[in-house]
Amino acid sequence: MNKSDNLYRDIVTGLFFTVGIFSFMSGQFVLSTMLFGAASLFSNLDVAKPVRI
Numbered sequence: 001m002n003k004s005d006n007l008y009r010d011i012v013t014g015l016f017f018t019v020g021i022f023s024f025m026s027g028q029f030v031l032s033t034m035l036f037g038a039a040s041l042f043s044n045l046d047v048a049k050p051v052r053i
Contacts, residue, residue, distance in 0.1 A: 009043065013042050020039060
């Protein structure tokens with residue numbers, strides 16, 4: 001696994017989650033739900049890489 005790719009994914013997941021917490025606290029429940037869903041999907045999905053023959 002590429003460490004920079006994992007670092008990028010961790011940073012983006014953390015940003016989505018943190019912004020989701022702040023939007024939930026400010027009362028924007030629809031936006032926070034979308035951000036939590038995006039953080040969950042981004043942390044669990046692997047980007048397909050081309051197969052080398």
